[in-house]
Amino acid sequence: MKAAYIHIPFCEHICYYCDFNKFFLQGQPVDEYLQSLFQEFKMTFDPTATKELETIFVGGGTPTALNERQLEILCKGIRENLPFTKGEFTFEANPGDLTKEKLKILAHYGVNRLSFGVQSFNNDLLEKIGRSHRVQDVYRSIEQAQELGFENISIDLIYALPQQTLADFRDTLQKALELNLPHYSGYSLIVEPKTIFYNLMRKGKLPLPSEDEEADMYRVLMEEMEKKGLQQYEISNFSRPGYESKHNLIYWNNEEYYGFGAGAHGYINGVRYSNAGPLKKYMEPISEGERPVFTENSPTKKEMLEEEMFLGLRKIKGVSVSHFQNKFTLDPYQVFQPAIKNMTERGLLEIQHDHIRLTEKGRFLGNEVFQAFLLS
Numbered sequence: 001m002k003a004a005y006i007h008i009p010f011c012e013h014i015c016y017y018c019d020f021n022k023f024f025l026q027g028q029p030v031d032e033y034l035q036s037l038f039q040e041f042k043m044t045f046d047p048t049a050t051k052e053l054e055t056i057f058v059g060g061g062t063p064t065a066l067n068e069r070q071l072e073i074l075c076k077g078i079r080e081n082l083p084f085t086k087g088e089f090t091f092e093a094n095p096g097d098l099t100k101e102k103l104k105i106l107a108h109y110g111v112n113r114l115s116f117g118v119q120s121f122n123n124d125l126l127e128k129i130g131r132s133h134r135v136q137d138v139y140r141s142i143e144q145a146q147e148l149g150f151e152n153i154s155i156d157l158i159y160a161l162p163q164q165t166l167a168d169f170r171d172t173l174q175k176a177l178e179l180n181l182p183h184y185s186g187y188s189l190i191v192e193p194k195t196i197f198y199n200l201m202r203k204g205k206l207p208l209p210s211e212d213e214e215a216d217m218y219r220v221l222m223e224e225m226e227k228k229g230l231q232q233y234e235i236s237n238f239s240r241p242g243y244e245s246k247h248n249l250i251y252w253n254n255e256e257y258y259g260f261g262a263g264a265h266g267y268i269n270g271v272r273y274s275n276a277g278p279l280k281k282y283m284e285p286i287s288e289g290e291r292p293v294f295t296e297n298s299p300t301k302k303e304m305l306e307e308e309m310f311l312g313l314r315k316i317k318g319v320s321v322s323h324f325q326n327k328f329t330l331d332p333y334q335v336f337q338p339a340i341k342n343m344t345e346r347g348l349l350e351i352q353h354d355h356i357r358l359t360e361k362g363r364f365l366g367n368e369v370f371q372a373f374l375l376s
């Protein structure tokens, strides 16, 4: 394992679309939570399997919702408990909550990549989706971060938001690209059960763009990124060469990683697991010296073959046939013969030298392609 994900499940407000594991910050036992995290590092980390981590990703929730004191404790605890010297160290940040002091703390502890949850450059839309930050906060936070020497900065955008038009999305994209950042993510809105948006949708009160409009937005996203020299390297991710997210590539390459924190998932020594999400259920076992694992599953060979394909096909480069053969001593063309044939005939998949990959049309219908790779 050369990657670690660390989950900070606190937010200063709850966005209408979000179903990640998170709790309203006020009144939460944040200090205790951080101590539990460090205990979890100690009881989970396997020094024989990992000499040095190559990537650390601190996500949430909102890691930057912690106050300065807590943020410093978190960074210090990470550096004291996990072996890491020179790799990619990402923190997710909410544009509104990142003060100069907090940025200085992150810089001091070697954080070298920031991923901002910007979502949109339209203040009306930001309000409608329940964000607390406004466009001005984005500019301020990014400027401050750059002044302090952060240059590997990414922003997340969401499209197909309620009442969003193609013209609006174009405008957001243009403003995002004017910032000249080395990395962008563009996600289409997923209306997840138990979110405020889901309830509105059930009542018929969520005016979403049509599927065609959503596809148009995705097309424009890809076109505009390309025009700016940002290479698409995954269905939703674009970067200047060399600025791909190394951490996320580890997921798509179907490699193992540690997952620490409430609700985090990990993949260690052949076992995929997820931690308990509720804070009490996460912290209690740890206080008794046990890992807070909630679900555990050791993928069978068949599941591993499937995962290799549907994770790998998310990358624009696709799945390397020779790597697949070396890893599994099986030929993907044989294992997945019907799926490859069918999806190629439908123009959703193509073979390029050593790689099996989605066609441009396939990128719009990724889920359909991934499903075809489930072995019966």
Ligand SMILES: C[S@@+](CC[C@H](N)C(=O)[O-])C[C@H]1O[C@@H](n2cnc3c(N)ncnc32)[C@H](O)[C@@H]1O
Residues within 6 Å of the ligand: 017, 018, 019, 020, 059, 060, 061, 062, 063, 092, 093, 094, 095, 116, 117, 118, 119, 156, 157, 158, 187, 188, 189, 190, 191, 192
């Ligand atoms: C879990 S959030 C954490 C980042 C930080 N808390 C923030 O919101 O700024 C990570 C990213 O996932 C994306 N995301 C979250 N919920 C989504 C949804 N329902 N549909 C599409 N994208 C979503 C957003 O772009 C968000 O920035």
Ligand SMILES: C[S@@+](CC[C@H](N)C(=O)[O-])C[C@H]1O[C@@H](n2cnc3c(N)ncnc32)[C@H](O)[C@@H]1O
Residues within 6 Å of the ligand: 005, 007, 020, 021, 059, 060, 061, 090, 092, 115, 154, 155, 156, 185, 245, 248, 258, 259, 263, 264, 265, 266
């Ligand atoms: C949606 S992605 C956004 C990544 C961002 N676009 C970037 O380039 O760095 C990040 C979110 O995925 C979730 N996530 C990532 N890895 C995770 C893991 N191992 N366990 C649980 N959640 C994870 C977290 O909610 C995190 O905030």
Ligand code: SF4
Residues within 6 Å of the ligand: 010, 011, 013, 014, 015, 018, 019, 020, 022, 060, 061, 062, 094, 117
């Ligand atoms: S999108 Fe980010 S800030 Fe909003 S509720 Fe989810 S984790 Fe918190």
